[in-house]
Amino acid sequence: xxxxxxxxxxxxxxxxxxxxxxxxxxxxxxxxxxxxxxxxxxxxxxxxxxxxxxxxxxxxxxxxxxxxxxxxxxxxxxxxxxxxxxxxxxxxxxxxxxxxxxxxxxxxxxxxxxxxxxxxxxxxxxxxxxxxxxxxxxxxxxxxxxxxxxxxxxxxxxxxxxxxxxxxxxxxxxxxxxxxxxxxxxxxxxxxxxxxxxxxxxxxxxxxxxxxxxxxxxxxxxxxxxxxxxxxxxxxxxxxxxxxxxxxxxxxxxxxxxxxxxxxxxxxxxxxxxxxxxxxxxxxxxxxxxxxxxxxxxxxxxxxxxxxxxxxxxxxxxxxxxxxxxxxxxxxxxxxxxxxxxxxxxxxxxxxxxxxxx
Amino acid sequence: xxxxxxxxxxxxxxxxxxxxxxxxxxxxxxxxxxxxxxxxxxxxxxxxxxxxxxxxxxxxxxxxxxxxxxxxxxxxxxxxxxxxxxxxxxxxxxxxxxxxxxxxxxxxxxxxxxxxxxxxxxxxxxxxxxxxxxxxxxxxxxxxxxxxxxxxxxxxxxxxxxxxxxxxxxxxxxxxxxxxxxxxxxxxxxxxxxxxxxxxxxxxxxxxxxxxxxxxxxxxxxxxxxxxxxxxxxxxxxxxxxxxxxxxxxxxxxxxxxxxxxxxxxxxxxxxxxxxxxxxxxxxxxxxxxxxxxxxxxxxxxxxxxxxxxxxxxxxxxxxxxxxxxxxxxxxxxxxxxxxxxxxxxxxxxxxxxxxxx
Numbered sequence: 001x002x003x004x005x006x007x008x009x010x011x012x013x014x015x016x017x018x019x020x021x022x023x024x025x026x027x028x029x030x031x032x033x034x035x036x037x038x039x040x041x042x043x044x045x046x047x048x049x050x051x052x053x054x055x056x057x058x059x060x061x062x063x064x065x066x067x068x069x070x071x072x073x074x075x076x077x078x079x080x081x082x083x084x085x086x087x088x089x090x091x092x093x094x095x096x097x098x099x100x101x102x103x104x105x106x107x108x109x110x111x112x113x114x115x116x117x118x119x120x121x122x123x124x125x126x127x128x129x130x131x132x133x134x135x136x137x138x139x140x141x142x143x144x145x146x147x148x149x150x151x152x153x154x155x156x157x158x159x160x161x162x163x164x165x166x167x168x169x170x171x172x173x174x175x176x177x178x179x180x181x182x183x184x185x186x187x188x189x190x191x192x193x194x195x196x197x198x199x200x201x202x203x204x205x206x207x208x209x210x211x212x213x214x215x216x217x218x219x220x221x222x223x224x225x226x227x228x229x230x231x232x233x234x235x236x237x238x239x240x241x242x243x244x245x246x247x248x249x250x251x252x253x254x255x256x257x258x259x260x261x262x263x264x265x266x267x268x269x270x271x272x273x274x275x276x277x278x279x280x281x282x283x284x285x286x287x288x289x290x291x292x293x294x295x296x297x298x299x300x301x302x303x304x305x306x307x308x309x310x311x312x313x314x315x316x317x318x319x320x321x322x323x324x325x326x327x328x329x330x331x332x333x334x335x336x337x338x339x340x341x342x343x344x345x346x347x348x349x350x351x352x353x354x355x356x357x358x
Numbered sequence: 359x360x361x362x363x364x365x366x367x368x369x370x371x372x373x374x375x376x377x378x379x380x381x382x383x384x385x386x387x388x389x390x391x392x393x394x395x396x397x398x399x400x401x402x403x404x405x406x407x408x409x410x411x412x413x414x415x416x417x418x419x420x421x422x423x424x425x426x427x428x429x430x431x432x433x434x435x436x437x438x439x440x441x442x443x444x445x446x447x448x449x450x451x452x453x454x455x456x457x458x459x460x461x462x463x464x465x466x467x468x469x470x471x472x473x474x475x476x477x478x479x480x481x482x483x484x485x486x487x488x489x490x491x492x493x494x495x496x497x498x499x500x501x502x503x504x505x506x507x508x509x510x511x512x513x514x515x516x517x518x519x520x521x522x523x524x525x526x527x528x529x530x531x532x533x534x535x536x537x538x539x540x541x542x543x544x545x546x547x548x549x550x551x552x553x554x555x556x557x558x559x560x561x562x563x564x565x566x567x568x569x570x571x572x573x574x575x576x577x578x579x580x581x582x583x584x585x586x587x588x589x590x591x592x593x594x595x596x597x598x599x600x601x602x603x604x605x606x607x608x609x610x611x612x613x614x615x616x617x618x619x620x621x622x623x624x625x626x627x628x629x630x631x632x633x634x635x636x637x638x639x640x641x642x643x644x645x646x647x648x649x650x651x652x653x654x655x656x657x658x659x660x661x662x663x664x665x666x667x668x669x670x671x672x673x674x675x676x677x678x679x680x681x682x683x684x685x686x687x688x689x690x691x692x693x694x695x696x697x698x699x700x701x702x703x704x705x706x707x708x709x710x711x712x713x714x715x716x
Contacts, residue, residue: 010367034678080434080502080509087504092676115473117674118497118510119588141476144438146445151438152476153511230477316475318450320392 110140129178180260487536538618
């Protein structure tokens with residue numbers, strides 16, 4: 001088993017990564033809890049809820065709630081529903097929430113824990129590759145009809161228990177979505193990892209490679225989170241590819257394009273802009289080819305540039321109405337640049353034209 | 359002007375107390391903000407919103423939202439509404455929320471600020487005596503249908519600007535409600551303040567006395583908050599009178615009995631139990647007489663003891679299903695005691711019988 005310790009302003013928590021550790025959950029709990037409330041979604045419940053409950057056998061008060069799959073569950077109604085369930089199950093300030101699932105479950109259950117009686121403990125048990133990103137760093141949130149993750153908190157978990165065995169059941173789309181975030185981490189911090197991934201065929205990835213890539217991704221994420229927990233500075237570099245990515249996700253209605261698939265397009269955009277502004281020669285073509293070979297949807301159809309631009313301006317990183325775009329001076333050397341509306345619109349137009357013609 | 363500095367784990371904020379300082383709000387802002395969103399209620403808007411907006415004159419982006427008066431606004435729907443308004447007004451991470459009003463406005467607007475884009479700055483401008491308590495300490499929340507303040511955060515403001523002049527327009531019920539919390543602070547920490555209040559007739563209280571009492575109350579509150587920000591230990595002593603108080607409030611439907619009026623009855627109960635358990639002679643009769651003389655409603659009609667008891671068990675301070683009651687070994691010497699259900703039910707029955715017969 002590999003593990004890491006993340007230090008935050010309010011606690012310090014371990015991340016465990018290994019095969020089949022979901023069966024030992026009880027041993028990873030940092031203390032005794034009065035009541036445990038497992039939150040999961042329908043797909044994951046069918047696969048792993050029994051395993052998790054069995055691993056907590058002997059605890060007298062273990063309950064669970066099952067939400068619908070998908071981004072639409074990160075809403076105010078489900079947030080309130082899980083509070084209601086927590087009250088009904090008798091959770092108090094010495095109780096625990098366990099988020100068993102992907103990013104949606106982690107963000108939603110984490111935000112419920114962050115706000116239940118002004119905050120109780122929670123543990124992340126991620127079951128997707130993408131969740132290697134969202135489960136580390138303590139950013140929890142729900143969506144607002146007008147934008148993603150607009151309602152939330154910085155609230156770190158007490159532990160992350162990552163059973164890579166659960167990644168074997170992921171659909172190809174989810175594998176792609178998760179890998180896009182590892183590519184992002186590689187691009188902002190680790191050229192070796194980037195080169196390695198570019199030689200990996202996702203449909204044939206082995207468990208050992210997966211474990212290695214995920215662990216290296218988490219290490220990069222952890223580095224940025226520890227350096228800047230509340231996202232006042234360099235943590236924003238983790239947003240590489242996300243300004244356009246989030247806007248595409250919002251426009252394509254949360255789901256049609258998976259999060260990482262949208263971020264992949266956003267990364268191509270940010271690399272193109274970087275090449276133009278800094279006269280660089282970042283490997284856009286190489287990344288484009290790898291994405292294409294691995295089945296990423298890259299053709300943006302019927303997109304309205306004005307509406308996409310307006311959506312980008314709703315990004316949480318907008319300051320004084322100016323978009324802060326994360327760019328690369330080189331692989332492993334990210335910078336944040338404030339772009340004028342006019343420049344951004346031009347770059348966007350050039351990029352979309354290029355993408356629709358390839 | 360008197361002022362205090364409160365140190366928390368994440369910031370340090372000033373509390374200013376004086377007459378007419380609402381007109382100088384601009385000078386108390388700790389930094390420049392991109393957009394300012396004032397949240398207030400209908401009653402307070404009519405009285406002081408214009409003053410506050412004038413005091414911010416020159417700022418290009420000042421907006422406001424007006425909610426309904428009363429506890430019912432501390433709900434998920436209003437929480438979401440204020441997020442929507444914040445997005446529509448273009449608030450970003452460098453923006454400010456100002457809570458202009460009593461505890462309801464402060465708790466709700468504070469919780470919106472705590473969760474908007476994972477937390478932006480907010481400032482409390484309290485306009486009730488009761489809010490001397492809620493505006494200090496960073497506890498923000500909304501209610502759940504099953505219990506008060508169950509959804510919230512610990513999230514300190516950037517400043518508290520307390521204009522005691524605004525207290526002149528308070529209805530008598532609100533004066534009573536606020537004073538009950540000052541009496542509570544006196545009972546757990548300052549016998550001199552308690553004696554002083556027992557000689558004060560609320561209908562004739564002068565501005566100077568009010569300023570003195572509020573400032574001493576805030577000092578006590580600040581002491582407990584700084585010693586124990588996240589309410590793991592002695593901060594719970596501020597809950598004196600609140601276990602029964604909250605249950606009475608819930609049973610009487612948030613509003614019929616004002617918060618402080620309910621706490622007043624809760625304090626009499628806690629003092630009676632203290633006298634019994636510790637064989638003390640705390641001045642219950644003196645407090646009872648003062649409350650009665652000042653118009654506090656003390657007769658509990660048609661109360662079902664079982665249902666009241668069940669409501670008490672929903673309290674956030676319940677641990678492992680046992681109620682933690684704050685008692686007094688003496689004035690200024692509070693303790694927390696875990697009570698068995700049976701004992702608590704007996705004490706409650708004795709107390710209710712006594713109160714309905716007086």
